[in-house]
Amino acid sequence: MADAALSVRIQQGFQEEVDETKLLDCMKCGFCLPACPTYVETKNEMHSPRGRISIMKAVREGDIPFDDSVEEALDLCLGCRACEPACPAGVEYGSLLESARNVISREKNPTIKERAVKHTAFEHLFKDQWKMNSLVGSIRVYQRSGMKSIVDKLQLTRVLPEILSELESVMPEIQKRQYTAQSQNSSKRNFKVAFLSGCLMNTVFSKTNDSTILLMERLGCEVVEPKGQACCGALHGHSGELESAKENAKRNIDLFLEEEVDFIVNNAGGCGAFLSEYDHLLKDDPNYKELAEEFSNKIIDISSLLSKLDLFNYTLKTKNQEQYVLTYQDSCHLRNVNRVFEEPRDILKSVHGAEYVEMKDADQCCGSAGVYNLVNDEMSMKILDRKMTHVEDTQAQIVITSNPGCLLQMKLGIKRAGLENEMKALHIVDFINDYLEIQI
Structure with missing residues (x-):
């Protein structure tokens, strides 16, 4: 039960930061209900979504106090934003949720453990790429030294929380980046692009980043990869750490706008959505408002760029004439925020030697949602199993x-479904690079 003083502070914070006009946009029609994974469960x-909006409005107006039930309702939201395209009134639910979480994060007195976790994550790992590289480098040593095999054999991960043990078991083999962008003949290029390499993508999924740059260059792009990039800030923003997110945004804007490029490319749907909303994040900053708009207008997902490069009009064939059945799981933010969903499907449907099968409810969240599967693992696994x-x-x-x-x-x-011998999951870029031949 939250104390009265905290409840007053949060009410005042909601009045200052949670936009009343946006709250009143909700007509309570219920179109959002079947789109919301937590409501479905x-x-x-x-x-x-409409329930959470009603709660925000009631707290803002002082009709109900802020307490544990309010915090639980907002925390249990995945932030997938599937409610937004479903909403006939165009309610900006995502910005309401971020504002509410920002107020709660600021006004609550966190525990020592919460403070330590946030400080480590947001002030170090997701702020300093060198520290992220060092951590992931340690994991790479763990994987390659034989320690992982011993741990697996002795089942030592059983001492970890179940979700951490399960995620450790599906962690990819971590590799160092092998490829950097090469200079291109500008007279032959299609586009000049800057590649935002990201945090986890550039460490845990470094192979995918290599494949992304190789693919863009092969299709005629001149690629630059600015040094000194910051985390996009998505995890900060979704966790109520908006000031830290703004710091990272400003750093990326300064860095990337030095490059005269047609597009700023990313290959992580969640990152891309946050990057495309830097203009909203910094709308009240007179020094960055216009720069943020310029930056956001250049953001493009890799599948959208491949579409602009007419990849699906080339002959795409599976290697060694292998036959595959494919399906696609949408990234929530890529679909719901950036409205990108046809482009990857067009590519997959054009592959000779593959049959594309649309998955039922492919647009519904898988339950990952940043760190949601760590902090709300029970709900996450229910959504995943469905x-x-x-x-x-x-x-x-x-x-x-x-x-x-x-x-x-x-x-x-x-793995949970016992299907490891029957199917695998791949990033679209790795599928194109590793499984296909492209006749240009």
Whole structure:
């Protein structure tokens, strides 16, 4: 139970930061309900978008005090934003949720453990790429030294929380980056692009980054990869750490706008959505408002760039004439924020030697949602298990996605369903690079 003073502070914070006009946009029509994964699982109105908006409004107006039930309702939201395209009134639910979480994070007195975790994550790992590289480098040593084999054999991960043990088991073999962008003949290029390499993508999924640059260059792009990039800030923003997110945004804007490029490319759906909303994040900053708009207007997901490069009009064939059944799991933010969903499907449908099968509810969240599967693991696994029933129905051999969190979650779902010998999960770029021949 929250104390009265905290409740007053949060009410005042909501009045200052949670936009009343946006709250009143909600007509309570209920179109969001079947789009919301947590409502689908619980059938509890407090766990629906319109229910959470009603709670925010009631706290803001002082009709109810802030307490543990309010915090639980907001924390249980995945932030997938599937409610936004479903909403006929165009309610900006994502910005309301971020504002509310920002107030709660600022006004609550965190425990020592919470303070330590946030400080380590947001002030070090996701702020300093060298520290992220060092941590992931340690994991690479652990994987390659034989320690992982010993740990697996002795089942030592059983001492960890179950979700951490399961995620450790599906972690990819970590590699160092092998490839950097090469200078191109500018007279032959299609576009000049800057590549945002990201945090986890550039460490845990470094091979995918290498494949992304190789593919863009092969299709005629001149690629630059600015040094000194910061984390996009998505995890900060979704966790109520908006000031830290703004710091990272400003650093990336300064760095990337030095480059005269047609597009700023990313290959992680969750990152891309946050990058495309830097203009909203910094709308009240007179020094960065216009720069943020310029930056956001140049953001493009790799599948959208491949579409602009007419990849699906080339002859795409599976290597060695292999035959595959494919399906696609949407990255929530790529679909719901950036409205990118046809482009990856167009590519997959054009592959000779592959049959594309659309998954039921492919647009619904897989339950990963940043660190959601760590902090709300019970709900995350319920959502994942429901997702896997639809995956199995496709009889696909390869599940394609476009976001690192989704990729790990789908790998975990495949393992939990006992399907490791029947299917695998791949990032769309790795599928194109490793499984296809492109006749240009």
